[in-house]
Amino acid sequence: MIIQDWLAQVSTYAGSIDDLFALIGVLVGFWFIVSEGVFFWLLYRFRAKDGVKAEYITGEEKHQKRWVSWPHYLVLICDIFIIYGAVTVWYDIKQDLPSPDATIRVIGQQWAWSFVQPGADGELGTADDIATVDELYVESGKLYHYQLEARDVMHDFSVPVFRLKQDAIPGRVITGWFEPTTPGSYDIQCAEICGIGHGVMAGTVIVQTPEEHKAWMMANTPQVRDSISIAANTAR
Amino acid sequence: MALASSLGSSSVAADDNARGEQLYELCVQCHGENGEGDSMALAPAISGFGQWYIATQLRKFRDGGRGRHFDDIAGMRMRPMALSLRSEEDVDAVSAYAASLPDVLPEPTLEGGDPAKGQAGYAACSGCHGADGYGNEMVGAPSLHTSDWYFVKQMHNYKAGVRGTNPKDAVGAVMVGMATIVPNDQALMDLLAYLRTQQK
Ligand SMILES: [Cu+2]
Numbered sequence: 001m002i003i004q005d006w007l008a009q010v011s012t013y014a015g016s017i018d019d020l021f022a023l024i025g026v027l028v029g030f031w032f033i034v035s036e037g038v039f040f041w042l043l044y045r046f047r048a049k050d051g052v053k054a055e056y057i058t059g060e061e062k063h064q065k066r067w068v069s070w071p072h073y074l075v076l077i078c079d080i081f082i083i084y085g086a087v088t089v090w091y092d093i094k095q096d097l098p099s100p101d102a103t104i105r106v107i108g109q110q111w112a113w114s115f116v117q118p119g120a121d122g123e124l125g126t127a128d129d130i131a132t133v134d135e136l137y138v139e140s141g142k143l144y145h146y147q148l149e150a151r152d153v154m155h156d157f158s159v160p161v162f163r164l165k166q167d168a169i170p171g172r173v174i175t176g177w178f179e180p181t182t183p184g185s186y187d188i189q190c191a192e193i194c195g196i197g198h199g200v201m202a203g204t205v206i207v208q209t210p211e212e213h214k215a216w217m218m219a220n221t222p223q224v225r226d227s228i229s230i231a232a233n234t235a236r
Numbered sequence: 237m238a239l240a241s242s243l244g245s246s247s248v249a250a251d252d253n254a255r256g257e258q259l260y261e262l263c264v265q266c267h268g269e270n271g272e273g274d275s276m277a278l279a280p281a282i283s284g285f286g287q288w289y290i291a292t293q294l295r296k297f298r299d300g301g302r303g304r305h306f307d308d309i310a311g312m313r314m315r316p317m318a319l320s321l322r323s324e325e326d327v328d329a330v331s332a333y334a335a336s337l338p339d340v341l342p343e344p345t346l347e348g349g350d351p352a353k354g355q356a357g358y359a360a361c362s363g364c365h366g367a368d369g370y371g372n373e374m375v376g377a378p379s380l381h382t383s384d385w386y387f388v389k390q391m392h393n394y395k396a397g398v399r400g401t402n403p404k405d406a407v408g409a410v411m412v413g414m415a416t417i418v419p420n421d422q423a424l425m426d427l428l429a430y431l432r433t434q435q436k
Contacts, residue, residue, distance in 0.1 A: 112304075112312040131306035151309070196265055197316035 010186060010207060011162035012179040013093050018163070020089045027078045035071065097177055100145040106136070108148075108155030108168040111197030113188055119221035130220045136188065136205045139213035140180050148174040156192035159205055165191055180207040256333030259326055262317060263334065271337045273383045278310040280386035281342040286371070287328075287335035289378040292407075294318045294327045301404030308398045310389070341435055342383045346428060354430025357423055360414065368434040376407045381435055384428050391415050391424055 003018040048054075059065060103124055105116040115136045119128030138144060148157055150168035158165045162178050188203035208216060263282075268274055271283030282290060296302040297318035303311030321327050358369075364377035371379040380387060393399035394415035400408035418424060 109309060110313050111316045114306050114312075116306075133304045133306055133308075133312070134300075196262075197313065197320075200316040200320055 008161050008182065008184075008186075009163070010180055010182050010184070011159075011164065012181060013089075014161065014163040014181075016089050016092065020085050023085050024082055027082060031071070031075060031078070038067075094176070097145070097175065098143055100177065101142040102139075103145040103147065104136075104138075106146045106148045106157055106168075107151060108157060108190065108194070108201075109151035110153065110195050111190070111201040113157070113190075113201070113203040120217065128221050130217070130222070132220075134203045136203065137213065137216050138180050138205060138207055139210055140183050140207050141210070143177060143179045145175055145177050148176065153194050154192050155190050155194050155201070158189045158191035159186065160189070161186040162205075167192055180205070183207045183209050183212070253329055253333050253336065255326070256329035256331075256336075259321065259330040260333045262320065263330065266313075266317075267334075270340055271334055272340055273342055273386070275345065275383065275385055278313060280383040281340075282334050282382075283337040284339045284341070284379050284381055285335060286373060286379075287331045288373050289371070289376075290331035290334050291327055292376065294321065294331060296405055296408070298327070299404055301402045302399060302408070304402065305398045307396065308393065311399070341381060344384055344428075344432065346384045346388065346425060349422075349425035349427070349429025351426070351429040351433050353423070354426035354428070357418065357427055358430050360417055361427070364410075368436070369431045370434075370436075380431055387428060388421070388424050391418060 003021055004014075009015055009018065057064060059068070102118065102122065104118075105124065107114045107116070112133055113136070114131065114133045116124065116129050116131050117137075118124050118126070119130055121128055146157070148166055148168045149172075150170045153170060155168040156165060157168055159178070162180070164176070164178050166174060166176050168174065184207055186205050186207070188205055190198055190201035192198075194201065263271075266274055266277040266279035267282050268279075271281060273279055273281035293302065295318075297311070297315045298321070300315075302308075303313075303315030303318075305311065318327075321330060361369075361380075364372055364375045365380050366372050366377070369380040371377050390399060392415075394408075394411045395418075397412065399405070400410075400412040402408075418427070
């Protein structure tokens with residue numbers, strides 16, 4: 001709805017987060033406007049008048065209490081919708097872990113994001129892993145698991161266009177997932193105050209088409225890269 | 237322009253350089269009031285460097301030539317600090333201020349070197365870093381009378397390819413080769429012991 005006009009949706013679940021925001025915004029917004037309306041109407045209706053003494057209302061009588069209880073019941077009904085929406089979205093994004101096409105490591109430290117992704121063999125922790133700082137290269141349409149770590153203090157891996165935000169806690173490896181949709185370059189930020197450089201702890205996620213990503217992998221996988229330069233040297 | 241070029245020269249006195257002094261308030265957090273460094277913050281002494289070296293390194297941190305390697309924990313702390321300087325003029329001003337600080341020799345923290353062996357080993361370095369280790373602007377080689385733990389750390393960094401391997405750091409690349417000719421940590425201690433005999 002309105003949210004994506006301000007901030008693109010670039011993950012498969014960005015839409016459901018925005019829908020949840022919209023649901024909460026509309027329901028809460030509706031009651032906000034209605035209650036403010038009633039409030040100001042009452043202020044006006046019972047404004048100070050000559051010869052009329054202000055009345056002290058204890059709110060014990062039924063016809064007075066219903067100004068509180070009826071809206072209360074209506075709001076509770078709205079809550080059911082909100083809770084249902086929130087739990088569904090929370091389950092899909094944070095509790096459920098769909099099986100991945102690739103797994104990457106995301107590491108926060110004072111004050112940079114760094115990333116490790118598997119090279120051609122598709123396995124993390126091998127010699128052809130690709131390590132990058134500041135820039136994360138991913139492929140659109142591929143489901144990623146991230147293993148989030150912090151090297152020093154707490155950080156928070158936040159990618160607004162993915163609608164992804166996850167605390168990184170020293171000593172823990174937190175697994176989550178995302179699936180980027182639209183190629184482009186987008187901001188990564190740190191959303192947990194982590195020291196003097198927190199405000200400039202930015203990074204970029206580059207979502208590539210499968211072809212672009214393949215070319216990037218070829219050019220950056222350590223063994224492949226080295227054999228290319230060996231080939232270049234022997235040719236000379 | 238006149239301002240920029242006058243700030244660019246290392247002859248700017250501290251009192252003319254209000255902008256530099258103001259910017260240096262950020263640096264104090266880690267490098268200390270007098271640029272004496274703080275090993276807890278992994279930040280070396282910077283008071284003994286010429287303005288040219290400080291400015292060069294700040295620019296390297298800014299454009300990613302330094303502080304962007306996966307294993308460069310300390311460099312990743314410094315890079316955002318350099319990035320937070322808004323303009324080239326600010327880089328020059330803060331460097332001029334840092335360079336104008338009194339050159340206090342950092343306290344030794346490492347011991348066990350043999351100055352005689354160090355002198356022999358230092359023959360390979362003196363061509364660039366000067367006979368007394370105070371550096372040579374012409375070849376871009378800084379003074380080596382900096383924090384001793386930092387000296388060791390940087391030699392390890394060069395050896396491991398953490399520093400001097402970025403394509404944007406062509407000057408730093410010369411040190412990658414130099415670091416490999418120092419055989420081990422004992423040889424580094426010897427170099428430090430010798431350098432101490434040259435301190436003024
Ligand atoms: Cu952070």
